[in-house]
Amino acid sequence: MVLLLLALLWFSMRTGEESRESGGGPRAPLSGGGGSSSTTEGVRSIRRVVIKPELPDLRSTLRADVETDPPTFGSSDYRYRWLVNKNEVSREAILPLKSFRQGDIVSVEVMLPHATNSTAFAPVTATVKIGNHPPVITTVRLLPLPVFAGEAIRAEVVSDDIDGDIVNLTYEWQINRQPVPANDRDTLEGDQIHSADKVVVFVTPSDPFSKGIQQVSPLVTVSNRFPEIISLPPREDKNGRYHYQVVAKDQDGDQLQYLLLEGPPGMKIDPDSGLIDWEVVPFSKEQSRVRIVVDDSKGGKATQSFPIEATVP
Numbered sequence: 001m002v003l004l005l006l007a008l009l010w011f012s013m014r015t016g017e018e019s020r021e022s023g024g025g026p027r028a029p030l031s032g033g034g035g036s037s038s039t040t041e042g043v044r045s046i047r048r049v050v051i052k053p054e055l056p057d058l059r060s061t062l063r064a065d066v067e068t069d070p071p072t073f074g075s076s077d078y079r080y081r082w083l084v085n086k087n088e089v090s091r092e093a094i095l096p097l098k099s100f101r102q103g104d105i106v107s108v109e110v111m112l113p114h115a116t117n118s119t120a121f122a123p124v125t126a127t128v129k130i131g132n133h134p135p136v137i138t139t140v141r142l143l144p145l146p147v148f149a150g151e152a153i154r155a156e157v158v159s160d161d162i163d164g165d166i167v168n169l170t171y172e173w174q175i176n177r178q179p180v181p182a183n184d185r186d187t188l189e190g191d192q193i194h195s196a197d198k199v200v201v202f203v204t205p206s207d208p209f210s211k212g213i214q215q216v217s218p219l220v221t222v223s224n225r226f227p228e229i230i231s232l233p234p235r236e237d238k239n240g241r242y243h244y245q246v247v248a249k250d251q252d253g254d255q256l257q258y259l260l261l262e263g264p265p266g267m268k269i270d271p272d273s274g275l276i277d278w279e280v281v282p283f284s285k286e287q288s289r290v291r292i293v294v295d296d297s298k299g300g301k302a303t304q305s306f307p308i309e310a311t312v313p
Contacts, residue, residue, distance in 0.1 A: 046066060046067070046069075046111075046124040047067040047068060047069045048066075048067045049064050049065070049066050049067075049108065049110045049125065049126040050064070050065045050126055051063070051108060051126045051127070052064075052065055054128060055131055056106075056128055057097070057130065058100065058130060058133045058163065059097075059133065060096075060097050060130075061094050061095065061097065062082075062094060062096075062106060062108070063094045064078075064080060064108045064110055064126065066078055066110050066124075068112070077113045078093075078112065078113060079110070079111040079112070079123075080093055080109070080110055081108065081123070082095045082106065082108050083106070083107045083108070084100055084105070084106050084107075085105055086105075097130055100130060101130065101163065102130050102131060102133060102163045102209075103129065103130060104129070104130045105127060105129055105130075106127065106128050107126065107127040108125065108126055108127075109123035109124070109125050110123055110125075110126075111123045111124075132163060132207065132209035132210050133162045133163050134205070134206075134207070134210045134211060135160065135161040135165065135205040135206065135207050135212040136159065136161075136205065136212050137169075137213075137215040138158045138159065138160055139157065140155060140156070140157045140158075140203050140215050140217045141155075141156050142154070142155060142200075142201065142217050146223040147223060148195070148222065148223050148251070148252065149190070149193055149194045149195045149197075149225070149252040150191065150251070150253075152187050152188065152189050153187070153188040153190075153193065153220070154188075155171060155186045155187070155201045157186070157203050159212075161207055165209070166208070167205050167206070167207055168205070168206050168207070169186070169203055169205055169206075170203070171183070171185060171202070171203055172184070172201065172202040172203075172204075173188050173199070173200075174199070174202070175193060175197050175198070175199055176197055176198050180192065188201070193222050194222065194252060194254070195222050195225065195300075196221065196222060196224055196299075197221070198220070198222075199221075200216060200218075200219050200220070201217045202214055202215070202217075203215050203216075203217070224254075224298045224299055225250070225251045225252050225300065226296070226301065226302055227248050227249065227250040227254070227256055227300055227302045228248060228302055229246060229247070229248045229303075229304045230247050230248065230249055231245065231246055231247035231248075233246075233304070233306045233308075235307070235308065236308075236309050237278075237280050237308075237309075240279065240280050240311065241277065241278065241279055242267075242276065242277075242278040242280055242308065243276070243277050244276040245273075245274065245275050245276075246269065246275070246294070248294040248302060250296050250300070252296070252298075252300075254296035254297065254298055255297065256274075256294050256295065256296055257271050257294070257295045258271050258273070258293075259292070259293045259294075260290070260291075261292065261293055261303075262289055262291035263278075263291070264278075264281070264288060264308065264310075265281055265283055265287065266278060266279065267290070269292065280310045280312060281312070282312045283310075288307050289305065289307055289308075290305065290307070291303065292304045292305075
């Protein structure tokens with residue numbers, strides 16, 4: 001019995017000495033296989049990978065947002081493998097898409113740093129599809145310039161689509177800020193515009209997949225053509241009356257008004273018809289000059305000046 005107690009006491013003292021020699025704490029477990037290392041120690045797995053932006057087009061640069069359990073590393077610490085249509089194209093942290101095409105399938109495989117392909121550290125994959133790049137309008141203008149009433153106006157548009165898609169253009173015309181109904185073509189017919197009208201067109205590009213940003217043309221004011229007096233005045237009266245029908249034409253079809261700026265006493269002109277029907281009264285030589293103006297009310301004027309010889313009763 002005494003020998004047994006002595007043996008237990010010796011074993012207890014020996015174990016305590018070994019413990020003090022090793023630092024007094026529990027021993028760290030040895031690192032096992034399967035991709036565990038000092039860098040990945042404590043990280044159980046990659047929880048999720050998301051490619052951003054989630055709806056990319058050819059202007060996008062892709063990146064992979066990585067969530068680990070627990071979160072540990074920065075984006076530069078992971079191992080990436082980018083694939084386009086199942087073909088590896090890069091092992092960088094980001095992937096610009098400008099050299100690819102819409103509809104391509106892009107995947108990324110992400111692994112923890114220094115991890116192997118064991119079950120515990122297998123790569124996590126995310127996938128997106130390259131979307132459509134909307135078409136753009138680079139230039140829109142109206143021709144011809146200047147434009148006159150009665151002449152057709154055409155929209156000249158330059159568009160571009162980085163994907164090479166067919167671009168369709170939709171037109172919305174406005175005259176004096178009022179929409180022109182039933183016209184989605186590139187031409188505005190001349191019978192719809194008049195002098196001094198202000199014309200503009202809104203153009204929207206689209207391809208088979210999406211619409212682009214609407215663009216507007218510069219504002220164009222329809223130029224006014226001046227009226228023209230085509231009649232010739234009689235120089236003399238007949239039987240004490242002076243009769244002259246002023247005739248003028250306006251290529252724009254504007255309503256004309258007739259004004260008498262200068263003439264002998266009592267002479268008048270009908271402002272709407274342009275008729276002068278004057279009963280001759282005594283007048284001086286200085287009053288023998290007649291001056292007429294025809295006004296289209298849009299800045300266009302035509303004048304006619306002539307002397308009159310009449311027999312004073």
